[in-house]
Amino acid sequence: MATETHSTEAAANGAEHAEEGSSLVFHPMDQFIVKPLFGDGPVGTFTITNVTLWMALAVLSIILLLVVGTSRRAVVPGRTQSIAELAYGFVYKMVEDVAGKDGLRYFPYIMTLFMFIVMANMLGLLPMAFTTTSHIAVTAVMAMVVFLSVTIIGFWKNGFGFLSLFWISSAPLVLRPILAIIEVISYFVRPVSHSIRLAGNMMAGHAVIKVFAAFAALLAISPFAVLAITAIYALELLVSFIQAYVFAILTCVYLKDALHPHH
Amino acid sequence: MATETHAAATDAAHGAADAAHGATTSVCLNEYGGAIGMPQLCGEWMGNQVFWLVVTLVVIFFVLSKIALPRIAGILAERQGSITSDLAAAEDLKHKAVEAEEAYNKALADARAEAGRIVAEAKAEIQSELDAEIAKADAEIAAKSAESEKAIAEIRAGALEAVKEVAKDTAKEIVAAMGGKADAKTITSAIGTRMKG
Numbered sequence: 001m002a003t004e005t006h007s008t009e010a011a012a013n014g015a016e017h018a019e020e021g022s023s024l025v026f027h028p029m030d031q032f033i034v035k036p037l038f039g040d041g042p043v044g045t046f047t048i049t050n051v052t053l054w055m056a057l058a059v060l061s062i063i064l065l066l067v068v069g070t071s072r073r074a075v076v077p078g079r080t081q082s083i084a085e086l087a088y089g090f091v092y093k094m095v096e097d098v099a100g101k102d103g104l105r106y107f108p109y110i111m112t113l114f115m116f117i118v119m120a121n122m123l124g125l126l127p128m129a130f131t132t133t134s135h136i137a138v139t140a141v142m143a144m145v146v147f148l149s150v151t152i153i154g155f156w157k158n159g160f161g162f163l164s165l166f167w168i169s170s171a172p173l174v175l176r177p178i179l180a181i182i183e184v185i186s187y188f189v190r191p192v193s194h195s196i197r198l199a200g201n202m203m204a205g206h207a208v209i210k211v212f213a214a215f216a217a218l219l220a221i222s223p224f225a226v227l228a229i230t231a232i233y234a235l236e237l238l239v240s241f242i243q244a245y246v247f248a249i250l251t252c253v254y255l256k257d258a259l260h261p262h263h
Numbered sequence: 264m265a266t267e268t269h270a271a272a273t274d275a276a277h278g279a280a281d282a283a284h285g286a287t288t289s290v291c292l293n294e295y296g297g298a299i300g301m302p303q304l305c306g307e308w309m310g311n312q313v314f315w316l317v318v319t320l321v322v323i324f325f326v327l328s329k330i331a332l333p334r335i336a337g338i339l340a341e342r343q344g345s346i347t348s349d350l351a352a353a354e355d356l357k358h359k360a361v362e363a364e365e366a367y368n369k370a371l372a373d374a375r376a377e378a379g380r381i382v383a384e385a386k387a388e389i390q391s392e393l394d395a396e397i398a399k400a401d402a403e404i405a406a407k408s409a410e411s412e413k414a415i416a417e418i419r420a421g422a423l424e425a426v427k428e429v430a431k432d433t434a435k436e437i438v439a440a441m442g443g444k445a446d447a448k449t450i451t452s453a454i455g456t457r458m459k460g
Contacts, residue, residue: 032302033292034311043289045310055319062323066331073334075342088335108328116323135302137309138316203303 026214028207032134050130058119058132066115087115091248098252102259109149110255113142114248121202121240125233133243134202136195143195146251154258165261194250201243205236423458430454 037048066087069080077085091114095107117133124131132138154162166183168176209232216225291305292298302308434450 027297029298029300029302030296033296033298034302034305034308043308043311045314047311049308049311049315051308051312052315055315059319059322059326062331063326066335067326070331070334070338073338073341075338075345077338081338084331085335085339088332088339108324108332111332112320112324112327115327116320132312132316135312136304137312141313141316142320199303203301 026211028210028214031130031206031210032203034135051132051135054120054123054130054132057123058116061119061123062115094245094249095252095255098249099255100259103252103255106153106255110248110251113146113251114244117142117198117247118241118244121244122237124202124206125236125240131202131206134199134206136199139195139199139247140191142247143191146194146254147191150251150254150258153255154261157259158261162258162261165257169262190254194247198243198247201239205232205239208232209236427454427458430458 034043034049034051036043037050037053041047043049065080066084069084072078072081074081088111091111092104092107095103095110099106120131120133123129124134154165158164166180166187168179168183171179209229212225212228212232216222216229218225289305289307291300291302291307431447431450431454434454435447438444438450
Protein backbone atom coordinates (compact mmCIF):
# COMPACT_ATOMS: atom_id res chain seq x y z
CA MET A 1 0.00 0.00 0.00
CA ALA A 2 2.67 2.36 1.03
CA THR A 3 4.58 1.84 -2.18
CA GLU A 4 1.66 3.00 -4.26
CA THR A 5 1.24 6.11 -2.17
CA HIS A 6 4.90 6.65 -2.58
CA SER A 7 4.63 6.27 -6.34
CA THR A 8 1.95 8.98 -6.56
CA GLU A 9 4.30 11.31 -4.80
CA ALA A 10 7.08 10.12 -7.00
CA ALA A 11 5.00 10.86 -10.08
CA ALA A 12 5.00 14.53 -9.12
CA ASN A 13 8.74 14.66 -8.94
CA GLY A 14 9.72 11.42 -10.58
CA ALA A 15 12.96 12.42 -12.18
CA GLU A 16 14.59 13.55 -8.96
CA HIS A 17 13.54 10.45 -7.07
CA ALA A 18 14.83 8.22 -9.84
CA GLU A 19 18.22 9.85 -9.54
CA GLU A 20 18.51 8.98 -5.90
CA GLY A 21 17.25 5.41 -6.52
CA SER A 22 20.61 3.98 -5.50
CA SER A 23 20.21 5.10 -1.89
CA LEU A 24 17.32 3.83 0.18
CA VAL A 25 14.63 6.51 0.56
CA PHE A 26 11.87 6.44 3.12
CA HIS A 27 8.71 8.47 2.85
CA PRO A 28 6.73 6.86 5.65
CA MET A 29 4.85 10.01 6.56
CA ASP A 30 3.84 11.12 3.07
CA GLN A 31 0.78 8.88 3.22
CA PHE A 32 -0.65 11.14 5.92
CA ILE A 33 -0.48 14.32 3.84
CA VAL A 34 -3.80 16.09 3.44
CA LYS A 35 -4.24 17.24 -0.14
CA PRO A 36 -7.06 18.70 -2.19
CA LEU A 37 -8.86 16.25 -4.45
CA PHE A 38 -9.26 18.82 -7.20
CA GLY A 39 -6.43 21.10 -8.19
CA ASP A 40 -3.33 22.00 -6.26
CA GLY A 41 -4.58 24.94 -4.24
CA PRO A 42 -4.07 25.42 -0.53
CA VAL A 43 -6.08 23.36 1.95
CA GLY A 44 -8.74 25.59 3.46
CA THR A 45 -11.37 24.62 6.01
CA PHE A 46 -14.00 23.74 3.40
CA THR A 47 -11.70 22.38 0.70
CA ILE A 48 -12.68 18.95 -0.56
CA THR A 49 -9.63 16.88 0.30
CA ASN A 50 -8.66 13.25 0.63
CA VAL A 51 -10.00 13.57 4.19
CA THR A 52 -13.42 14.33 2.73
CA LEU A 53 -13.17 11.41 0.32
CA TRP A 54 -12.23 8.80 2.89
CA MET A 55 -14.69 10.07 5.49
CA ALA A 56 -17.39 9.98 2.83
CA LEU A 57 -16.39 6.41 2.00
CA ALA A 58 -16.67 5.55 5.69
CA VAL A 59 -20.17 7.03 5.77
CA LEU A 60 -21.04 5.11 2.60
CA SER A 61 -19.74 1.85 4.07
CA ILE A 62 -21.75 2.37 7.23
CA ILE A 63 -24.88 3.09 5.20
CA LEU A 64 -24.25 0.01 3.05
CA LEU A 65 -23.78 -2.17 6.10
CA LEU A 66 -26.39 -0.87 8.50
CA VAL A 67 -29.06 0.57 6.21
CA VAL A 68 -28.88 -1.25 2.88
CA GLY A 69 -27.77 -4.47 4.55
CA THR A 70 -30.84 -4.53 6.78
CA SER A 71 -33.35 -3.32 4.18
CA ARG A 72 -34.88 -6.78 3.76
CA ARG A 73 -35.66 -6.94 7.48
CA ALA A 74 -35.37 -10.70 7.28
CA VAL A 75 -36.27 -12.69 10.38
CA VAL A 76 -33.63 -15.18 9.27
CA PRO A 77 -30.79 -12.77 8.42
CA GLY A 78 -28.46 -12.93 5.44
CA ARG A 79 -24.73 -12.36 5.63
CA THR A 80 -24.69 -8.54 5.63
CA GLN A 81 -27.66 -8.29 7.95
CA SER A 82 -25.95 -10.70 10.34
CA ILE A 83 -22.89 -8.45 10.48
CA ALA A 84 -25.08 -5.39 11.03
CA GLU A 85 -26.95 -7.13 13.84
CA LEU A 86 -23.68 -8.36 15.29
CA ALA A 87 -22.28 -4.81 15.33
CA TYR A 88 -25.47 -3.52 16.90
CA GLY A 89 -25.55 -6.24 19.52
CA PHE A 90 -21.85 -5.87 20.26
CA VAL A 91 -22.02 -2.15 20.98
CA TYR A 92 -25.42 -2.37 22.67
CA LYS A 93 -24.21 -5.03 25.06
CA MET A 94 -20.99 -3.11 25.71
CA VAL A 95 -22.92 0.05 26.65
CA GLU A 96 -25.34 -1.94 28.79
CA ASP A 97 -22.62 -3.90 30.59
CA VAL A 98 -20.22 -1.03 31.18
CA ALA A 99 -22.37 2.09 31.52
CA GLY A 100 -25.48 0.38 32.86
CA LYS A 101 -29.13 0.49 31.81
CA ASP A 102 -29.37 4.28 32.06
CA GLY A 103 -26.37 4.56 29.73
CA LEU A 104 -28.42 3.02 26.92
CA ARG A 105 -29.97 6.38 25.99
CA TYR A 106 -26.48 7.40 24.82
CA PHE A 107 -26.11 4.23 22.77
CA PRO A 108 -26.60 5.96 19.35
CA TYR A 109 -23.74 8.35 20.10
CA ILE A 110 -21.36 5.56 21.07
CA MET A 111 -22.50 3.49 18.10
CA THR A 112 -21.75 6.49 15.85
CA LEU A 113 -18.22 6.80 17.24
CA PHE A 114 -17.55 3.07 17.09
CA MET A 115 -18.85 2.60 13.55
CA PHE A 116 -16.96 5.63 12.27
CA ILE A 117 -13.67 4.58 13.85
CA VAL A 118 -13.88 0.93 12.86
CA MET A 119 -14.84 1.80 9.28
CA ALA A 120 -12.20 4.51 8.93
CA ASN A 121 -9.54 2.18 10.35
CA MET A 122 -10.49 -0.67 8.04
CA LEU A 123 -10.76 1.56 4.98
CA GLY A 124 -7.36 2.98 5.84
CA LEU A 125 -5.88 -0.47 5.35
CA LEU A 126 -6.84 -0.53 1.68
CA PRO A 127 -3.95 0.15 -0.67
CA MET A 128 -3.63 3.84 -1.58
CA ALA A 129 -6.01 4.72 1.23
CA PHE A 130 -5.82 7.72 3.50
CA THR A 131 -6.39 6.87 7.15
CA THR A 132 -8.46 9.65 8.65
CA THR A 133 -8.22 8.22 12.16
CA SER A 134 -4.41 8.40 12.06
CA HIS A 135 -4.70 12.17 12.48
CA ILE A 136 -4.60 13.55 15.98
CA ALA A 137 -6.92 16.40 14.94
CA VAL A 138 -9.64 13.87 14.15
CA THR A 139 -9.25 11.71 17.24
CA ALA A 140 -8.77 14.74 19.49
CA VAL A 141 -12.09 16.21 18.37
CA MET A 142 -13.84 12.94 19.15
CA ALA A 143 -12.07 12.58 22.48
CA MET A 144 -12.87 16.18 23.43
CA VAL A 145 -16.51 15.72 22.48
CA VAL A 146 -16.64 12.64 24.71
CA PHE A 147 -14.80 14.43 27.53
CA LEU A 148 -17.03 17.52 27.45
CA SER A 149 -20.19 15.44 27.05
CA VAL A 150 -19.51 13.16 30.01
CA THR A 151 -18.47 16.12 32.16
CA ILE A 152 -21.69 17.97 31.32
CA ILE A 153 -23.76 14.81 31.81
CA GLY A 154 -22.00 14.21 35.13
CA PHE A 155 -22.85 17.64 36.51
CA TRP A 156 -26.31 17.62 34.98
CA LYS A 157 -27.26 14.24 36.48
CA ASN A 158 -25.51 14.55 39.84
CA GLY A 159 -25.00 18.28 40.43
CA PHE A 160 -21.99 18.84 42.62
CA GLY A 161 -22.28 15.23 43.70
CA PHE A 162 -20.32 14.52 40.54
CA LEU A 163 -17.23 15.80 42.36
CA SER A 164 -17.42 12.76 44.64
CA LEU A 165 -15.82 10.95 41.69
CA PHE A 166 -12.58 12.54 42.89
CA TRP A 167 -13.20 11.99 46.60
CA ILE A 168 -12.52 8.31 47.17
CA SER A 169 -14.52 7.50 50.27
CA SER A 170 -13.14 3.99 50.56
CA ALA A 171 -9.58 5.31 51.06
CA PRO A 172 -8.21 6.40 54.45
CA LEU A 173 -9.06 10.02 55.23
CA VAL A 174 -5.41 11.14 55.19
CA LEU A 175 -4.89 9.82 51.69
CA ARG A 176 -8.07 11.29 50.23
CA PRO A 177 -6.76 14.78 49.38
CA ILE A 178 -3.71 13.29 47.63
CA LEU A 179 -5.85 10.80 45.77
CA ALA A 180 -8.23 13.60 44.84
CA ILE A 181 -5.38 15.51 43.19
CA ILE A 182 -4.29 12.38 41.31
CA GLU A 183 -7.89 11.68 40.27
CA VAL A 184 -8.38 15.24 38.99
CA ILE A 185 -5.16 15.09 36.98
CA SER A 186 -6.06 11.70 35.55
CA TYR A 187 -9.52 13.00 34.71
CA PHE A 188 -8.09 15.83 32.63
CA VAL A 189 -5.52 13.57 30.99
CA ARG A 190 -8.33 11.32 29.74
CA PRO A 191 -9.00 13.11 26.43
CA VAL A 192 -5.27 13.22 25.69
CA SER A 193 -4.69 9.50 26.17
CA HIS A 194 -8.05 8.72 24.61
CA SER A 195 -7.15 10.47 21.35
CA ILE A 196 -3.41 9.79 21.13
CA ARG A 197 -3.93 6.07 21.72
CA LEU A 198 -6.04 5.74 18.57
CA ALA A 199 -4.13 8.12 16.31
CA GLY A 200 -0.78 6.79 17.48
CA ASN A 201 -1.70 3.18 16.87
CA MET A 202 -2.99 3.86 13.40
CA MET A 203 -0.09 6.09 12.43
CA ALA A 204 2.56 3.74 13.76
CA GLY A 205 1.20 0.70 11.96
CA HIS A 206 0.89 2.47 8.64
CA ALA A 207 4.33 4.06 8.93
CA VAL A 208 5.93 0.69 9.75
CA ILE A 209 4.26 -0.93 6.75
CA LYS A 210 5.60 1.83 4.57
CA VAL A 211 9.13 1.50 5.93
CA PHE A 212 9.05 -2.23 5.11
CA ALA A 213 7.66 -1.38 1.70
CA ALA A 214 10.72 0.78 1.08
CA PHE A 215 12.93 -2.14 2.09
CA ALA A 216 11.12 -4.30 -0.46
CA ALA A 217 12.89 -2.29 -3.17
CA LEU A 218 16.16 -3.95 -2.17
CA LEU A 219 16.31 -7.29 -3.95
CA ALA A 220 18.26 -9.07 -1.23
CA ILE A 221 15.76 -8.49 1.55
CA SER A 222 12.57 -8.01 -0.42
CA PRO A 223 11.12 -11.47 0.42
CA PHE A 224 11.61 -10.73 4.08
CA ALA A 225 10.13 -7.26 3.62
CA VAL A 226 7.06 -8.60 1.84
CA LEU A 227 6.57 -11.23 4.56
CA ALA A 228 6.94 -8.55 7.20
CA ILE A 229 4.38 -6.34 5.44
CA THR A 230 1.96 -9.27 5.34
CA ALA A 231 2.45 -10.01 9.03
CA ILE A 232 2.11 -6.36 10.05
CA TYR A 233 -0.92 -6.00 7.84
CA ALA A 234 -2.58 -8.86 9.71
CA LEU A 235 -1.65 -7.25 13.00
CA GLU A 236 -3.00 -3.92 11.77
CA LEU A 237 -6.34 -5.52 10.92
CA LEU A 238 -6.55 -6.64 14.52
CA VAL A 239 -5.39 -3.26 15.82
CA SER A 240 -7.97 -1.48 13.66
CA PHE A 241 -10.77 -3.33 15.34
CA ILE A 242 -9.28 -3.32 18.83
CA GLN A 243 -8.62 0.42 18.81
CA ALA A 244 -12.20 1.13 17.77
CA TYR A 245 -13.35 -1.19 20.54
CA VAL A 246 -11.03 0.45 23.07
CA PHE A 247 -12.21 3.93 22.10
CA ALA A 248 -15.84 2.88 22.46
CA ILE A 249 -15.40 1.00 25.72
CA LEU A 250 -13.44 3.88 27.28
CA THR A 251 -16.27 6.18 26.26
CA CYS A 252 -18.61 3.81 28.09
CA VAL A 253 -16.38 3.80 31.15
CA TYR A 254 -16.31 7.62 31.22
CA LEU A 255 -20.06 7.64 30.77
CA LYS A 256 -20.44 5.25 33.69
CA ASP A 257 -18.35 7.59 35.83
CA ALA A 258 -20.61 10.46 34.81
CA LEU A 259 -23.82 8.55 35.56
CA HIS A 260 -22.61 6.84 38.75
CA PRO A 261 -19.75 8.92 40.17
CA HIS A 262 -19.84 7.25 43.60
CA HIS A 263 -17.20 4.60 43.86
CA MET B 264 14.01 9.04 12.26
CA ALA B 265 12.97 8.15 8.74
CA THR B 266 11.49 11.53 7.97
CA GLU B 267 14.70 13.29 8.80
CA THR B 268 16.59 10.87 6.57
CA HIS B 269 14.15 11.68 3.82
CA ALA B 270 14.39 15.40 4.33
CA ALA B 271 18.16 15.25 4.39
CA ALA B 272 18.29 13.05 1.33
CA THR B 273 15.94 15.23 -0.66
CA ASP B 274 17.76 18.36 0.40
CA ALA B 275 21.04 16.87 -0.70
CA ALA B 276 19.75 15.47 -3.95
CA HIS B 277 17.56 18.33 -5.04
CA GLY B 278 19.27 21.30 -3.55
CA ALA B 279 20.10 22.42 -7.04
CA ALA B 280 16.82 21.39 -8.68
CA ASP B 281 14.48 24.15 -9.72
CA ALA B 282 12.08 25.12 -6.97
CA ALA B 283 9.18 25.71 -9.34
CA HIS B 284 8.90 21.99 -10.11
CA GLY B 285 7.70 20.92 -6.66
CA ALA B 286 4.81 23.41 -6.45
CA THR B 287 4.75 23.73 -2.67
CA THR B 288 1.34 24.89 -1.49
CA SER B 289 1.72 24.29 2.21
CA VAL B 290 4.15 25.15 4.95
CA CYS B 291 3.96 21.50 5.94
CA LEU B 292 5.30 20.27 2.59
CA ASN B 293 8.79 20.51 1.21
CA GLU B 294 9.45 21.69 -2.30
CA TYR B 295 8.87 18.18 -3.72
CA GLY B 296 5.49 17.63 -2.09
CA GLY B 297 6.89 15.44 0.67
CA ALA B 298 5.91 15.81 4.29
CA ILE B 299 7.97 17.91 6.64
CA GLY B 300 7.87 16.17 10.01
CA MET B 301 4.56 14.64 11.00
CA PRO B 302 1.62 15.66 8.81
CA GLN B 303 -0.50 15.00 11.90
CA LEU B 304 0.97 18.09 13.54
CA CYS B 305 0.38 20.41 10.60
CA GLY B 306 -1.92 23.08 11.98
CA GLU B 307 -2.79 24.28 8.52
CA TRP B 308 -4.77 21.09 7.75
CA MET B 309 -6.52 20.67 11.05
CA GLY B 310 -9.43 22.99 10.31
CA ASN B 311 -10.25 21.00 7.21
CA GLN B 312 -10.10 17.71 9.07
CA VAL B 313 -12.21 18.95 11.97
CA PHE B 314 -14.83 20.41 9.64
CA TRP B 315 -15.21 17.23 7.60
CA LEU B 316 -15.13 15.09 10.74
CA VAL B 317 -18.00 17.04 12.24
CA VAL B 318 -19.97 16.74 8.99
CA THR B 319 -19.24 13.00 8.86
CA LEU B 320 -20.20 12.33 12.47
CA VAL B 321 -23.42 14.33 12.17
CA VAL B 322 -24.39 12.44 9.01
CA ILE B 323 -23.57 9.07 10.58
CA PHE B 324 -25.45 9.98 13.75
CA PHE B 325 -28.60 10.93 11.85
CA VAL B 326 -28.44 7.90 9.60
CA LEU B 327 -27.98 5.63 12.60
CA SER B 328 -30.50 7.20 14.95
CA LYS B 329 -33.21 7.83 12.34
CA ILE B 330 -32.92 4.73 10.16
CA ALA B 331 -30.42 2.04 11.00
CA LEU B 332 -30.71 1.57 14.76
CA PRO B 333 -34.54 1.62 15.01
CA ARG B 334 -34.69 -0.79 12.09
CA ILE B 335 -32.20 -3.23 13.59
CA ALA B 336 -33.88 -2.95 16.99
CA GLY B 337 -37.17 -3.70 15.23
CA ILE B 338 -35.73 -6.73 13.47
CA LEU B 339 -34.29 -8.07 16.70
CA ALA B 340 -37.53 -7.46 18.61
CA GLU B 341 -39.54 -9.09 15.85
CA ARG B 342 -37.25 -12.11 15.88
CA GLN B 343 -37.49 -12.32 19.67
CA GLY B 344 -41.27 -12.10 19.38
CA SER B 345 -41.52 -14.80 16.76
CA ILE B 346 -39.17 -17.03 18.75
CA THR B 347 -41.28 -16.53 21.87
CA SER B 348 -44.53 -17.24 20.04
CA ASP B 349 -43.01 -20.24 18.31
CA LEU B 350 -41.86 -21.58 21.66
CA ALA B 351 -45.36 -21.06 23.08
CA ALA B 352 -46.86 -22.83 20.08
CA ALA B 353 -44.40 -25.67 20.50
CA GLU B 354 -45.31 -25.94 24.19
CA ASP B 355 -49.00 -26.01 23.23
CA LEU B 356 -48.42 -28.72 20.65
CA LYS B 357 -46.44 -30.71 23.18
CA HIS B 358 -49.37 -30.56 25.58
CA LYS B 359 -51.69 -31.69 22.83
CA ALA B 360 -49.39 -34.55 21.97
CA VAL B 361 -49.29 -35.66 25.60
CA GLU B 362 -53.09 -35.50 25.74
CA ALA B 363 -53.40 -37.46 22.54
CA GLU B 364 -51.04 -40.08 23.88
CA GLU B 365 -53.05 -40.37 27.07
CA ALA B 366 -56.26 -40.75 25.09
CA TYR B 367 -54.63 -43.36 22.92
CA ASN B 368 -53.37 -45.31 25.93
CA LYS B 369 -56.81 -45.15 27.52
CA ALA B 370 -58.46 -46.36 24.34
CA LEU B 371 -55.93 -49.14 24.12
CA ALA B 372 -56.55 -50.23 27.72
CA ASP B 373 -60.32 -50.11 27.13
CA ALA B 374 -59.99 -52.17 24.00
CA ARG B 375 -57.84 -54.69 25.85
CA ALA B 376 -60.41 -55.01 28.66
CA GLU B 377 -63.22 -55.36 26.15
CA ALA B 378 -61.31 -58.01 24.22
CA GLY B 379 -60.57 -59.89 27.44
CA ARG B 380 -64.23 -59.80 28.38
CA ILE B 381 -65.32 -61.05 24.97
CA VAL B 382 -62.78 -63.84 25.09
CA ALA B 383 -63.92 -64.93 28.55
CA GLU B 384 -67.56 -64.87 27.44
CA ALA B 385 -66.79 -66.86 24.35
CA LYS B 386 -64.81 -69.36 26.41
CA ALA B 387 -67.64 -69.79 28.91
CA GLU B 388 -70.16 -70.25 26.13
CA ILE B 389 -67.98 -72.75 24.32
CA GLN B 390 -67.36 -74.59 27.58
CA SER B 391 -71.05 -74.86 28.38
CA GLU B 392 -71.87 -76.00 24.85
CA LEU B 393 -69.06 -78.47 25.01
CA ASP B 394 -70.28 -79.81 28.37
CA ALA B 395 -73.78 -80.21 27.03
CA GLU B 396 -72.55 -81.99 23.91
CA ILE B 397 -70.30 -84.28 25.96
CA ALA B 398 -73.16 -85.19 28.28
CA LYS B 399 -75.40 -85.86 25.33
CA ALA B 400 -72.76 -87.96 23.65
CA ASP B 401 -72.14 -89.91 26.87
CA ALA B 402 -75.84 -90.66 27.19
CA GLU B 403 -75.99 -91.79 23.58
CA ILE B 404 -72.94 -93.93 24.00
CA ALA B 405 -74.40 -95.51 27.14
CA ALA B 406 -77.67 -96.25 25.35
CA LYS B 407 -75.88 -97.70 22.37
CA SER B 408 -73.61 -99.89 24.47
CA ALA B 409 -76.58 -101.21 26.47
CA GLU B 410 -78.34 -102.06 23.24
CA SER B 411 -75.22 -103.74 21.92
CA GLU B 412 -74.80 -105.74 25.07
CA LYS B 413 -78.34 -106.95 24.75
CA ALA B 414 -77.76 -107.87 21.09
CA ILE B 415 -74.53 -109.65 22.00
CA ALA B 416 -76.35 -111.62 24.74
CA GLU B 417 -79.04 -112.61 22.26
CA ILE B 418 -76.45 -113.62 19.70
CA ARG B 419 -74.52 -115.53 22.35
CA ALA B 420 -77.72 -117.40 23.42
CA GLY B 421 -78.56 -118.12 19.81
CA ALA B 422 -75.08 -119.43 19.16
CA LEU B 423 -75.26 -121.77 22.18
CA GLU B 424 -78.49 -123.28 20.95
CA ALA B 425 -77.01 -123.76 17.49
CA VAL B 426 -73.88 -125.39 18.92
CA LYS B 427 -76.09 -127.73 21.01
CA GLU B 428 -78.11 -128.63 17.96
CA VAL B 429 -75.03 -129.19 15.79
CA ALA B 430 -73.34 -131.19 18.54
CA LYS B 431 -76.46 -133.29 19.04
CA ASP B 432 -76.73 -134.00 15.34
CA THR B 433 -73.02 -134.67 14.98
CA ALA B 434 -72.96 -136.95 18.02
CA LYS B 435 -76.01 -138.90 16.75
CA GLU B 436 -74.37 -139.30 13.39
CA ILE B 437 -71.05 -140.37 14.92
CA VAL B 438 -72.78 -142.89 17.22
CA ALA B 439 -74.82 -144.20 14.27
CA ALA B 440 -71.70 -144.47 12.14
CA MET B 441 -70.00 -146.46 14.90
CA GLY B 442 -72.87 -148.81 14.70
CA GLY B 443 -74.60 -147.86 17.86
CA LYS B 444 -78.02 -146.67 18.33
CA ALA B 445 -78.23 -143.54 20.21
CA ASP B 446 -81.29 -142.36 21.74
CA ALA B 447 -81.91 -138.66 21.73
CA LYS B 448 -82.29 -138.34 25.49
CA THR B 449 -78.85 -139.68 26.29
CA ILE B 450 -77.08 -137.55 23.73
CA THR B 451 -78.82 -134.45 24.83
CA SER B 452 -77.85 -134.98 28.44
CA ALA B 453 -74.29 -135.88 27.47
CA ILE B 454 -73.90 -132.75 25.45
CA GLY B 455 -75.54 -130.68 28.19
CA THR B 456 -72.95 -132.02 30.67
CA ARG B 457 -70.08 -131.40 28.30
CA MET B 458 -71.10 -127.93 27.42
CA LYS B 459 -71.55 -126.97 31.03
CA GLY B 460 -68.17 -128.37 31.80
